[in-house]
Amino acid sequence: MALIVKKFGGSSVATPDKMRAIVQRVLKGKKEGDQIVIVVSAMGDTTDDLVSLAKQITTKTYGREMDMLLSTGEQVSIALMAMAFEAAGQKAISLTGAQAGIRTSDAFNKGRILEMEPDRIMEALRDGNVVVVAGFQGITGHGDITTLGRGGSDTTAVAIAGAIHADVCEIYTDVDGVYTADPRVVPTAHKIKEITYGEMLEMAKLGAGVMQPRAVEMGSRFNVPIHVRSTFTEDEGTIIQEVCSMEIKQYLIHGVASDKNVAKITVLGIPNKPGYAYKIFAELAEKNIDVDMIVQSVRVAKEGVTDITFTIAGTELPEAMSVLEHIRSQMHAEDILIDKNMAKVSVVGAGMAGHPGIAAGMFGVLGDNGVNIEIISTSEISITCLIGEECVDKAVKAIHDHFFGEH
Ligand code: ASP
Ligand code: MG
Numbered sequence: 001m002a003l004i005v006k007k008f009g010g011s012s013v014a015t016p017d018k019m020r021a022i023v024q025r026v027l028k029g030k031k032e033g034d035q036i037v038i039v040v041s042a043m044g045d046t047t048d049d050l051v052s053l054a055k056q057i058t059t060k061t062y063g064r065e066m067d068m069l070l071s072t073g074e075q076v077s078i079a080l081m082a083m084a085f086e087a088a089g090q091k092a093i094s095l096t097g098a099q100a101g102i103r104t105s106d107a108f109n110k111g112r113i114l115e116m117e118p119d120r121i122m123e124a125l126r127d128g129n130v131v132v133v134a135g136f137q138g139i140t141g142h143g144d145i146t147t148l149g150r151g152g153s154d155t156t157a158v159a160i161a162g163a164i165h166a167d168v169c170e171i172y173t174d175v176d177g178v179y180t181a182d183p184r185v186v187p188t189a190h191k192i193k194e195i196t197y198g199e200m201l202e203m204a205k206l207g208a209g210v211m212q213p214r215a216v217e218m219g220s221r222f223n224v225p226i227h228v229r230s231t232f233t234e235d236e237g238t239i240i241q242e243v244c245s246m247e248i249k250q251y252l253i254h255g256v257a258s259d260k261n262v263a264k265i266t267v268l269g270i271p272n273k274p275g276y277a278y279k280i281f282a283e284l285a286e287k288n289i290d291v292d293m294i295v296q297s298v299r300v301a302k303e304g305v306t307d308i309t310f311t312i313a314g315t316e317l318p319e320a321m322s323v324l325e326h327i328r329s330q331m332h333a334e335d336i337l338i339d340k341n342m343a344k345v346s347v348v349g350a351g352m353a354g355h356p357g358i359a360a361g362m363f364g365v366l367g368d369n370g371v372n373i374e375i376i377s378t379s380e381i382s383i384t385c386l387i388g389e390e391c392v393d394k395a396v397k398a399i400h401d402h403f404f405g406e407h
């Protein structure tokens with residue numbers, strides 16, 4: 001008897017046939033007494049299509065209305081999936097995020113789950129239902145629908161798994177696990193069997209697209225094992241959990257990640273006085289813009305003035321522009337430079353702490369390949385270099401070869 005949450009992404013539920021195939025697979029694997037919650041995304045490219053519909057109406061962002069619109073995609077999927085279960089003779093019920101008790105903050109488009117009230121899910125499970133919940137959405141204290149950010153269905157699934165104390169949260173997707181690098185870029189990349197939350201979080205944040213970082217964070221907080229696996233094969237995928245087996249722990253580096261959605265912003269010539277960095281980043285935070293790498297440099301020749309460089313997601317640049325204009329005029333910045341064509345390449349591995357030479361190895365490979373490093377940042381388990389977007393695939397390949405190739 002197990003309590004399992006299974007999440008199926010957009011490509012897995014793209015057509016009625018695919019939905020039926022999922023139902024067959026779930027029922028085949030379901031043992032007597034198993035309780036199953038299914039979390040689904042919108043069918044295929046529905047969310048993208050809804051975004052482009054909105055763009056045809058206006059270029060302005062209306063957070064609340066956008067969430068009202070985007071959340072409809074998942075609602076279509078849950079209704080059809082519940083019908084597909086019923087048609088196969090399995091009692092089922094669909095629940096929206098609100099009905100499933102997912103309470104969020106009122107940051108539209110980026111809602112954060114504040115609280116879970118899973119009573120209705122539990123009751124429906126006890127009544128013998130497969131419970132089909134809409135991913136990516138929740139409801140605020142004011143009763144407004146929010147969405148959880150693109151890819152947010154993963155977070156829904158893990159949050160539910162945490163709240164109902166599920167044995168495992170299975171994330172079914174069109175790749176069969178987490179790889180040491182993107183296999184489309186590095187054909188020799190291999191599937192990672194087990195990885196810790198910390199490493200997976202770092203990989204996800206640094207660009208490994210398989211899972212939404214917040215979902216991994218959530219898994220770690222509630223200690224829910226997450227199994228990332230293929231919708232189309234029975235193979236074991238990648239298990240994300242707190243402690244990995246001895247064999248796995250030997251790796252110094254677990255993966256190479258990259259992210260092309262990076263813009264670099266440099267604010268030139270602002271007073272080198274207390275409070276200025278605060279002003280810049282407080283304004284960005286107020287707009288909910290995540291700042292990533294930050295470097296402040298003191299110009300020796302011209303005392304009293306400093307430059308601050310930081311990176312944000314390239315897709316957030318339009319929103320950041322108004323803040324930057326305000327900063328330019330308010331702080332009398334000399335200039336603001338923006339480079340959209342940046343990318344990050346990172347190595348991740350819990351084993352790197354206490355093993356000198358990983359950073360040197362990475363920088364050496366980049367140097368040998370003529371890739372210039374603009375900013376470096378490190379955490380205990382990762383090293384990230386900001387480089388030109390045009391070099392990133394070459395860099396990922398060379399770094400992967402260096403750490404995983406036969407040397
Ligand atoms: N449908 C949403 C998206 O495309 C959420 C998800 O798929 O996880 O981002
Ligand atoms: Mg870019």
